[in-house]
Amino acid sequence: MSAIDNLRARFGLSPSPKGKQDYSPSLTRYRMERIWLTPLYKFLVRTGLPLAVVLAVAWSHFSKEENRIQLMQSISSARAMIEDRPEFSVRLVEITGSSATVSEQVREAVSMEFPISSLRLNLKELRERIESVDAVERADVYLRNGVLEIQIGERKPALIWRGQSHLELVDASGERAGVLSSRKGYHDLPLITGTGAQDHVNEALVIWAASKPIVNRVRGLRRMGERRWDLVLDRQQIIQLPVRDPVAALERVIELHEARDVLGRDVLVVDMRDGRRPILRLSAPAMEQLYRLRAIADWEGKT
């Protein structure tokens, strides 16, 4: 405070306007400061307000249809620009590890137009599509140097299943491995038939293996009543196998055949369903012959 201000103060005058301002905060400033020090206000002003402004601007901008469309367009064009670069293009598909017919099926399943951007390829989905082809057990799909490589593991047909109108190839796990119109080329595969036959391929294969000694006579296996197998031989002979332990029963029949040549005789059915003994059904002439022989034996016995 200068001397002149002292004088002014003594005479009750306000200090000169150029004099020092009162250092104490005004009531408004003091209140503002206190509001500012309140955590909620501080948060609202520092974080809430900018956030609200940004959101409001964004909302008002995108509430207009053309702005939204423009944004979508610019996004998709940017995306397309990146995707269409030559570094990402796929020009060829290369299928390995499969026969010509399967390759053709796979090519059909892939059915793409090349070139295509690798970014648009969904390899997982593609692989699932390829694996849905019957003859394909496993497919590896990968991209290398712009070439889509598909490595195929084919299903190995183990059996032929005959349905009412067509033939199907079936692999060892019971999966369908292809459809045939004739057995040409697959004569060495066992034929199975009957409803539910595909679901018990393992059993069929084991029975087939057990029937090795009479293999040149076996025509096929028939699933009966969805529970047991019949082994069908030529000359319309049938070996009826039990539900439980069919292989042992078959081996027993084969033993019998080797010892007594059962299957070489005029027998229609060898019924092994009763576990205790085999039951044979003879053809009608054979039956007649049997009766005649028995009558002769009876007569000879009486005399």
Added chain:
Amino acid sequence: MPHLYETQRAMRLRRRAALQRGVVAILDVGTAKIACMILQFDPSVQMDAQEDMSAMANQGAFRIIGVATTRSRGVKFGEVTTMEETERAIRTAVQAAQKMANTRVDHVIACISGAEPRSYGLTGRVMLENGSVMDYDVGRVLSACEVPDYGHGREAVHAMPVNFALDHRSGLSDPRGQIGNFLSVDMHLLTVNASAVENLLKCIKRCDLELAGFASSAYVSGVSALVEDEQELGAACIDFGGGATAVSIFLKKHMIFADSVRMGGDQVTNDISQGLQIATSMAERIKTFHGGLVATGIDDRDMIEIGGDTGDFDRDRRRISRSELIGVMRPRVEEILEEVRACLDGAGFDYLPGQRIVLTGGGSQIPGLEGLASRILGQQVRLGKPMRIQGLPQAATGPAFASSVGLALHAAHPQDECWDFHLPSAQSGAQPLKRAMRWFKDNW
């Protein structure tokens, strides 16, 4: 007294609310400076305090997170004279402290140094109803105290039970649960000028602050400047403030007497200013830099420039020797000490077991005061600084902050006052209704 009881109780509730929030400000409105400290309480320690603990124990873990002092304005003799100015000064201090603490405070605990404190010793005596002292009996005996007619326009700031006696056994600090027939209490009641307090409260209210407690600076500076032994054995604390010198006597950890002398450092400055014909600010400056109370030979040769800011800088090159300055200061300080002596004599300080006298406050920094005081007041005089509390900056550890620090301690550990106990019945109207309700509950 019921009115007072209610207001003080409301203040206690507000204080509890402030502690729950964790932040409370203390405001020491003195004549020379206004200090504001912001205390932060540790909530984990507060958890120990139970709802029914009237002693408010275990609320001690606090630290100071903001301190600000400002030149006091509009305060004379420790009383508000110009409210507008004082309000501005309080705003300055509170705002600066808030800024330092980076938090907002709503509750403030204030102390006042002037306002003519007067202390009364009260006694009350009741017969116990069921042979042992219950909580209820403590309230009853407190309300049985004969309150002297302390006059219109005065208000009680402290009413502390100092001593309990049960039959012929005296000196009990907590009689609850003990067995006896008659319970009597000695209470110390401190009243101050109501208008002075109300003016200060109005200033605080105009700063948007809520008062959560109120104390006399004589009491709180004793709390901070006296060590525990001194409080126990009996000691007087003399707080040399700017406009008032507060005197308090402690015994058995309770204040038993408080008074204030309406003279202080400002009067010394005034004397210098008038005696040497210089501006007040210059007088204050040479008082703090060169002041003293005991003249020696070297002081005659120690020349002090007192050329004031009078405008004719070229001519005003006055010089005085330090012994002249001492000659101006000493009579006034002696006068203050004589007044203090009179206060102590009036209180019967001579009969206390301890005769320790502790000088604190900004004025106690005058060199040589200790010697002068021991000549006037008694042999056992020492200079006291407030005790250390956590977070207190170095600048606020001097004796001038004795009452601020004491107020902080008081805010953390208030002593039991009369309004911490539930006074019984008769005064309040809700009680008969409650009794009727209880009767219904018991009989139906």
